[in-house]
Amino acid sequence: MKVAVLDIKGKKTSKEVTLSDDIFGIEPNNHAIYLDVKQFLANQRQGTHKAKERAEITGSTRKIKKQKGTGTARAGSIKSGVFKGGGRMFGPRPRNYGFKLNKNLKRLARKSVLSQKAKNNELLVVEDFNFDTPKTKNLIDVLKGLGIENKKSLIVLGESNKNLYLSSRNLKTSKVVNHTELSTYDILNANNLVLLEGSLEGIESNLIK
Template identity: 35%
Template sequence: MKIPVYNMQGEQVREIELSPYIYEIEPNVSVMHQALVRQHANARLGTHSTKTRAEVARTGAKVWRQKGTGRARQGSRRAPHWVGGGVAFGPKPRKYTKDMPKKMRRLAIRSALATKAQAGKIVVVEDLAFETPRTKEMAAVLERLGIGGKSTVVLVGLGDDENVKRSAANLEDVKTLHWRYLNVRDLLGHEYLLMPVQAVEAIDALWGEKEA
């Protein structure tokens, strides 16, 4: 698969060949879904907690005597049906982490990249660099590339990208991401993927090798 390479002025300068092992495969939707569920689950802190009847700070005295009042017998103000009592079967701290085989994780990434490529949602630039951080310049570059105002992931991490990250920080629909941290959630959650040629080569080297 060949796609055009643009400069920061939005002009096509050449074409680049994408790895068929990554971008031309049949996307595996079920594996992408599993990877997305796993990523969301692993992001949960699991720190939710409620107090049981053994943990609430209330009197331990019997509410009223067992017999002779005409009312139902009550043993403790800490019981769940009393206001201020403990919570029955409430959440407690737990782990939500899910595991996934490495080959499946790699397939999920390749499937997400293939989905973007086959939909024409990958934009490659020769280079992406700014002398000083300026949001206006970043917005202008995106506009010239035809993705201005669109939900976009911009790959960085191949040099001095601090100015790029700071230029995109105030753009509502733009997220900068180190190319090594490319993930299914960000790929599927944004419409476009913008990456310099160096990022394409780095991704080919990392995810383009066939497993033994």
């Protein structure tokens, strides 16, 4: 698949790049995408929730009424979960929500969402650029030139670019990541995927194995 390389003003340059069909032209696997996104969201959970159970409640341990003859259910402790102020029965405890996924499945998920972006014309290849100083306005001008200033965008770098990264931090709809940090969730969450020309080689080397 051949794609024209754009400049930061959104105009076509004389260059073209060939996107690998093994990455950008496969039949998307929706179940692989689901599992990878589910793992990503599960890993974001802190899992620090905790409710006090009856053994952790402060209260009297005396038997609150006699065992038999009251006409109601027997009760041995005011800290029981059936009483107001008692401990919670089977309450949440701190836990890790993460789970493991096969590396090949995660690669398949990323290739699937990249193929979806390419198929839906939501993928742009832009020649490498940099800013002299971190400035949000400079990045806004680039996004305007590409026609995606009002849409969620994910910009993928070929190598570390501190000024470009810092320029994006105040923008809620734009995110800048290195090609090694590319995730299925981020790609899926963006309306437009902007690949800097230098990132293509890294993406292909990571996903074709």
